[in-house]
Amino acid sequence: MKLSSSRYLLREGFRSLWQNRFMAVASIAVLMSCLLLTGGAYLVFVNIDHAFDMVYEQNVVVAFAKEDLTEEQTQALGEKLKSITNVADVEFVSKEESLQKYADSIPDATFESLQGENNPLLDTYVVAFEDLSKFDATLAQIEQIPEVDSTRYNGDIAAMLTKVRHVVMVVGGWIIGMLLLVSLFIIANTIKLTVYNRRLEIYIMKSVGATNGFIRVPFIIEGMVLGLISGGLSYGIIYYVYDKLTDMFRFDAMYGLVSFGRIWVTMLIGFLCAGVIVGVFGSALSMGKYLKDEGGTSDE
Numbered sequence: 001m002k003l004s005s006s007r008y009l010l011r012e013g014f015r016s017l018w019q020n021r022f023m024a025v026a027s028i029a030v031l032m033s034c035l036l037l038t039g040g041a042y043l044v045f046v047n048i049d050h051a052f053d054m055v056y057e058q059n060v061v062v063a064f065a066k067e068d069l070t071e072e073q074t075q076a077l078g079e080k081l082k083s084i085t086n087v088a089d090v091e092f093v094s095k096e097e098s099l100q101k102y103a104d105s106i107p108d109a110t111f112e113s114l115q116g117e118n119n120p121l122l123d124t125y126v127v128a129f130e131d132l133s134k135f136d137a138t139l140a141q142i143e144q145i146p147e148v149d150s151t152r153y154n155g156d157i158a159a160m161l162t163k164v165r166h167v168v169m170v171v172g173g174w175i176i177g178m179l180l181l182v183s184l185f186i187i188a189n190t191i192k193l194t195v196y197n198r199r200l201e202i203y204i205m206k207s208v209g210a211t212n213g214f215i216r217v218p219f220i221i222e223g224m225v226l227g228l229i230s231g232g233l234s235y236g237i238i239y240y241v242y243d244k245l246t247d248m249f250r251f252d253a254m255y256g257l258v259s260f261g262r263i264w265v266t267m268l269i270g271f272l273c274a275g276v277i278v279g280v281f282g283s284a285l286s287m288g289k290y291l292k293d294e295g296g297t298s299d300e
Contacts, residue, residue, distance in 0.1 A: 027186045028230045031278060034179035035234035035271055041176065042267070043242060043258075045169075050258045061153040063142055065123040074123055077147040081125055086138040088130040095121040122149060184282045219283045227279025231271035238267065 063081065065074050074092075081090045098121045103111055114120065129138055143151055202215055239260060246257045260267075 024226060027226050027279075027282075028233070030179065030182055030186050031227065031230035031275060032234045032237075034176060034182075034278075035230060035274060036237060037179060038176050038274065039234060039238045039267060039271065042270070043238070043263075046258050046263055061127045061129075061139060061142060061151055063125045063127055063145075063151050064149045065125070066147055066149040067122060069123070069147055073147055077145065078125055080145050080147070081127055081142065084138060084141050086130050086134045087127055089128040091126040091128075093124045093126060095119050095123050098122075098124065180278065184278060184285065186282075216284070216287045219287050220280055223279035223281075223283030224276050225279070227275030227277070228272060229275075230279070231273075231275030234275070235268050235271045238271075239264070 063077075065077055069077070078090055078092055081087060096119065099111075099114060099119055127142065129135060139151065139153065142148060205215055242257075242260050246260065
């Protein structure tokens with residue numbers, strides 16, 4: 001394609017966008033709504049995963065070895081725990097080490113009386129999981145080991161986060177899907193209005209031999225610009241709102257929200273690409289139907 005043709009197509013794309021600016025604003029507003037919900041859902045997922053990382057470090061199962069186990073049997077128990085598929089780490093804590101933790105909280109005489117064979121505590125293994133969504137299944141495997149006397153755990157947090165993730169995925173998916181369809185519909189109608197206003201010009205272009213591909217380009221550019229504007233504005237809004245939220249809930253490096261600096265590249269590329277894809281697809285959909293209705297879609 002010649003440089004002069006490229007300039008003409010670009011100019012026509014921006015000209016038609018300006019001529020139908022009210023419909024363009026409506027298209028941008030709806031597409032922005034979709035992108036903002038999509039970005040919000042992504043941020044929720046990122047922070048849930050961040051919360052999962054914290055839970056991985058804190059939400060562990062403590063497996064108590066039976067009291068009458070020999071040293072070899074206790075070591076064998078550790079190997080059995082490590083062999084479980086979903087187990088990420090196993091830390092052995094002897095009953096002497098467990099008792100030592102109470103040295104400052106009980107009288108010295110009592111602490112001394114509990115030494116050696118009088119120690120009522122049990123050898124334990126602190127077990128961390130790889131995937132907390134499999135918490136119950138992995139716990140059941142641990143409790144089935146004959147050398148395990150009992151277990152202690154707190155699976156409520158893992159279960160809650162798993163449910164939240166599932167709800168966000170399902171509800172967010174339906175909302176985003178419906179908004180995408182609405183965005184496509186409005187963008188397609190914006191392009192259709194432009195095509196209607198320029199139908200005589202399109203007829204003349206086809207009469208002198210212009211291909212359907214050449215005719216489509218300005219409208220594709222229009223849809224692309226709509227998508228880029230929507231993506232850029234959505235990114236700016238998400239950045240501003242999330243920055244304010246991180247300031248409000250920045251308790252410390254571990255318990256605060258995920259820093260936007262860790263995800264800004266993914267967010268920016270995602271917004272711009274999603275906006276362009278929806279805009280171009282909406283334009284192509286509208287132009288394809290028009291050219292077909294007006295006498296064929298040949299690109300020759």
